[in-house]
Amino acid sequence: MNAAVAGLDIEQARFNMIEQQIRPWDVLDQSVLDLLPLVRREEFVPPEYRALAFIDMEIPLKIDGADTGEKMFAPKLEARFLQELGIKPHEHVLEVGTGSGYMAALLAHKAQHVLSIEIDERLRRFATANIARAGIGSVRIELGDGARGWPARAPYDVIMFSGSLPALPDRLLGQLKVGGRLAVIVGEAPVMSAQIITRVSDSGYDTLRMFETDIAPLRNAWRPSTFQF
Numbered sequence: 001m002n003a004a005v006a007g008l009d010i011e012q013a014r015f016n017m018i019e020q021q022i023r024p025w026d027v028l029d030q031s032v033l034d035l036l037p038l039v040r041r042e043e044f045v046p047p048e049y050r051a052l053a054f055i056d057m058e059i060p061l062k063i064d065g066a067d068t069g070e071k072m073f074a075p076k077l078e079a080r081f082l083q084e085l086g087i088k089p090h091e092h093v094l095e096v097g098t099g100s101g102y103m104a105a106l107l108a109h110k111a112q113h114v115l116s117i118e119i120d121e122r123l124r125r126f127a128t129a130n131i132a133r134a135g136i137g138s139v140r141i142e143l144g145d146g147a148r149g150w151p152a153r154a155p156y157d158v159i160m161f162s163g164s165l166p167a168l169p170d171r172l173l174g175q176l177k178v179g180g181r182l183a184v185i186v187g188e189a190p191v192m193s194a195q196i197i198t199r200v201s202d203s204g205y206d207t208l209r210m211f212e213t214d215i216a217p218l219r220n221a222w223r224p225s226t227f228q229f
Contacts, residue, residue: 010042017054017075025076029083035109041075044102044130058215061099063122070123071216072100073162077194081160081183084196084210087111091157094175096146097218101127103162104139114139115153117146119219147220149175156180163218164192173197173205185215 018036027033042053049059058071073081081103087093087110095104098118104127108114116139118124124143131139144150149159154175164185176182176199185194192215196208 011037013054014041017056021056021074021076022079025080027076027079027083031110032079032083035082035106036075036079039102039105039109039134041102043134044100044105044127045072046100046126061123061126063126066122068120068123069216070097070099070120070163072102073215077213078103078106080210081194081196082106082110084208085110085158085160085181085183087158093158093160094146094150094153094156095160095162096149097162098127098141099123099162101130101139101141103160104141105131105134105136107158107160108136108138111158112138115150116141117144117150119143119145119147145220147218148172148222151175159183161185161218163221164215165221166217166223168197169222173199178202185213190214 014037018033042050045053045059046062052059056074058074061068061070089112091111093107093111093114095107095114095116098104098116104114104116118141121143124141128141148169149172155177156175157177157180159176159182161184166188168186178199178201180199182197185192187193191212194210194213198206200206
């Protein structure tokens with residue numbers, strides 16, 4: 001197969017992903033749909049999984065043949081979160097769980113700046129290389145444990161968790177600006193709730209529950225104590 005034909009096949013697969021997976025999930029914001037051909041998902045997928053870049057599944061993040069235990073979200077989850085967050089060009093975003101860097105790249109095209117926190121050094125290096133190759137200069141990736149947020153740079157306009165949390169600690173909500181939004185998947189397997197939480201005042205929050213799913217938790221994710229007397 002020559003390069004031209006291969007390129008056509010990739011673009012057809014991307015088109016099918018958008019039309020058969022993402023639109024049917026109520027992702028109709030044209031600015032989000034227009035980003036998907038621009039931010040090339042196949043360039044963020046580990047090489048051995050590149051043929052699966054547009055499939056409706058989570059993709060394992062193997063680095064140099066070693067499994068990190070982490071996975072990329074399915075494409076429809078990425079697009080739906082991006083749509084519902086409604087990010088504005090002046091906003092600053094915190095992402096927890098960089099993974100391949102793909103979600104950070106999408107966020108960066110909407111926001112002024114993205115700070116992404118990754119606990120695994122192998123993934124930090126992988127994502128940093130992917131972001132650089134894509135020519136995106138508004139993403140900063142730091143090594144650290146962001147399961148409880150990243151208070152050193154708070155407050156944020158938007159917080160995106162690219163992994164699930166068994167429960168949502170109050171301290172996370174306090175890292176949002178008033179008007180800020182937090183995207184998170186909350187709960188325990190097999191049923192979790194994907195939510196957008198908006199801080200509407202100093203002490204008030206509105207929650208949009210979008211869909212149910214089952215996603216692996218972030219490393220070191222907070223769990224409420226189950227100890228009883």
